[in-house]
Amino acid sequence: MKTKISTMIPVVKPRINVITLGCSKNIHDSEVLMGQLRGNQMNVTHEAEDLDSNDIIVINTCGFIDNAKQESIDTILQYSQLKDEGRVGKVIVTGCLSERYKPELQAEISNVDSFFGTNDLQNLLTTPKHFAYFKIAEGCNRPCSFCAIPLMRGKHVSKPVEDLVREAKFLAKNGTKELILIAQDLTYYGLDLYS
Numbered sequence: 001m002k003t004k005i006s007t008m009i010p011v012v013k014p015r016i017n018v019i020t021l022g023c024s025k026n027i028h029d030s031e032v033l034m035g036q037l038r039g040n041q042m043n044v045t046h047e048a049e050d051l052d053s054n055d056i057i058v059i060n061t062c063g064f065i066d067n068a069k070q071e072s073i074d075t076i077l078q079y080s081q082l083k084d085e086g087r088v089g090k091v092i093v094t095g096c097l098s099e100r101y102k103p104e105l106q107a108e109i110s111n112v113d114s115f116f117g118t119n120d121l122q123n124l125l126t127t128p129k130h131f132a133y134f135k136i137a138e139g140c141n142r143p144c145s146f147c148a149i150p151l152m153r154g155k156h157v158s159k160p161v162e163d164l165v166r167e168a169k170f171l172a173k174n175g176t177k178e179l180i181l182i183a184q185d186l187t188y189y190g191l192d193l194y195s
Helices: 024-039 066-084 096-108 149-153 161-173
Strands: 015-020 043-046 056-061 090-095 131-135 178-182
Touching: 015 024, 024 043, 024 056, 024 090, 024 131, 024 178, 056 066, 056 096, 066 090, 066 096, 090 096, 096 149, 131 161
Parallel strands: 015 043, 015 056, 056 090, 131 178
Antiparallel strands: none
């Protein structure tokens, strides 16, 4: 009797390399995205320098001030060039710049695989385990002439206290000792929910 030997080649999942630009809110958003991906058994890294031709690059952009916009555009162009050279597999752009300028970016940088905005993310820390950025609200209602945050992140929306307590307990259980509260306007927290 002959024994059949399997010749199947194992499928290697591509690595997802998340690049974070901008403020602590973007760090938080990247952490949430990475947590979601890891929860789906994806191979995820943060700002790895050793690139692979199968890597999927996710660039979390900033669009707040001109220097940040330029850094985001330069980073997108850098990884788009690497994609054209076959040194990375895909380039995906997210974050504030993508939220605000998606049509313009799609028209000007056509080899990016996809663009999406600021509200499509969700639980892991790239910060040291003892502290965590803790987002309590998103967006802003103030129409400051120098700021585009309401255009990019929308109106102020507070997270309910019950959700925050549940998240804080989860983080504490996993070793977090310090929470750094973040939002576009911390002083506005709860006015939309609790007056």
